[in-house]
Amino acid sequence: MRLLAIYRTLRRRFGAADWWPGESVFEVCVGAILTQNTAWTNVERALGSLRARGLLSYAALRPLPASRIGLLIRSSGTYNVKARRLAAFLRFLGREYRGSVTAMARERPERLRERLLSVHGIGRETADSIALYAAGAPVFVVDAYTRRIFSRLGLISGREEYDEIQRFFMWELPRDAALYNDYHAQIVRLAKDVCRPRPRCAECPLENLCEKRGVPPSRLR
DNA sequence: GGCCAGGACACCA
DNA sequence: TGGTGTCATGGC
Numbered sequence: 001m002r003l004l005a006i007y008r009t010l011r012r013r014f015g016a017a018d019w020w021p022g023e024s025v026f027e028v029c030v031g032a033i034l035t036q037n038t039a040w041t042n043v044e045r046a047l048g049s050l051r052a053r054g055l056l057s058y059a060a061l062r063p064l065p066a067s068r069i070g071l072l073i074r075s076s077g078t079y080n081v082k083a084r085r086l087a088a089f090l091r092f093l094g095r096e097y098r099g100s101v102t103a104m105a106r107e108r109p110e111r112l113r114e115r116l117l118s119v120h121g122i123g124r125e126t127a128d129s130i131a132l133y134a135a136g137a138p139v140f141v142v143d144a145y146t147r148r149i150f151s152r153l154g155l156i157s158g159r160e161e162y163d164e165i166q167r168f169f170m171w172e173l174p175r176d177a178a179l180y181n182d183y184h185a186q187i188v189r190l191a192k193d194v195c196r197p198r199p200r201c202a203e204c205p206l207e208n209l210c211e212k213r214g215v216p217p218s219r220l221r
Numbered sequence: 222g223g224c225c226a227g228g229a230c231a232c233c234a
Numbered sequence: 235t236g237g238t239g240t241c242a243t244g245g246c
Contacts, residue, residue, distance in 0.1 A: 036228040042244055043227090077226085077243040085229085123229050143227045188227065197225095197246065221225090 003155070003172045006206060007179070010186035013205035014193075017185030020133035022047075025101045027056050029093075032129040033085050033121065034076040045075035058099040062090045085121025092119045101134060109137035124162045132184070138177040140169040141184045145191035152210035152219065196221060 021040070022028040027047065034043045049072050050056050061069070070083035090099075096115065097103040104112065112135055116127035124142075131137040142165045151158030156165055173179060194204050199220040201208045210220065 032227090035226090037226065037241090038228085038243080039226040039245070041226095045244085075243060078228090078241040079243075081229085081241050121229065125228065129227080141227085145227060184227090191227085 003169060006153075007173075007183050007186065009205050010190060011182065014186055014189050017182055017189060019181060019185035019188075020129070022133075023051075024056065025105065025134045026058060027051075028134040029089065029101060029130050030056065030061075030086065032126050032133070033089060034073060034082055036078075036082065036085075036126060038077045042075050042077055046073040046079075049073065049075070058090065058093055058101070061086070062094060062099065081121070088120040089122065092116075105135035107135065109135070109139060112137060113139060124166075128166070132177060132180055136177050138175050138180060140166050140173070140180045142166050142169070143184070143188075145187050146184070148219075149187060149191060149195070149210075152213070152215045153206070154210075154213050 020028050020031070021044075022031050030050070031043055031047060034046050047056070050061070053072070055061050055064070055072065066080075066083040066087040069086055070079045073079050073082055073086075076082060092115075093099055093101065093104065107115070109131060113127050113131050116122050116130055117124070122130075128139045128141045131139045132141055142162055146169075147156070147158050147165065150156050150165075156168065160168075169180075169183075173183070190205070194200050199217070201211050201220070204210075
């Protein structure tokens with residue numbers, strides 16, 4: 001089963017995902033940084049903390065020192081690190097786009113990715129998440145779920161570089177931001193609802209392919 | 222009480 | 235270029 005067929009199977013099972021979970025484009029950017037190596041439930045708490053104080057906008061957040069931001073996002077973990085990264089992103093947004101995520105979203109996709117990667121604390125996955133989910137750019141997001149699930153299915157080894165896996169997906173799939181958006185959302189849903197916290201392989205829409213391939217149970221989380 | 226989560230970076234050899 | 239340590243909370 002190849003990539004498009006897998007997507008169609010997931011889509012039939014889960015329906016349209018309508019992602020990313022965020023109430024504004026700015027919130028998507030903040031969430032993309034806060035979710036680094038962190039469960040989304042913890043990110044939601046931090047976003048809620050910012051929202052409750054009316055701080056989920058560039059104008060409100062930009063004047064705050066990183067130390068203050070850190071206290072507000074504690075629940076997302078590694079909060080001192082993430083506060084510095086958020087501050088770096090805010091400086092970037094102010095310097096390059098006068099604080100406007102709308103202006104940022106108008107940037108050409110390749111150029112936007114390149115510029116985001118120059119920001120401290122924004123790596124490939126975070127840059128691509130912002131480019132796709134905040135700016136609607138046709139770039140495929142490769143995350144830990146993607147790596148884990150597709151290596152189990154035998155389509156990648158899982159040890160490839162980020163860019164190599166991304167090229168694989170973008171080579172095989174039509175260049176379509178809506179497709180990349182929903183595909184990644186389907187992967188996350190499969191990982192969360194079926195593969196974790198305890199594998200429910202009998203309910204897997206992908207015909208339990210990884211188990212049939214002899215993937216050991218220890219890898220099925 | 223230990224393991225893990227939708228990474229990125231610094232440092233070292 | 236690749237390996238390892240660090241950051242840190244909250245759920246299970």
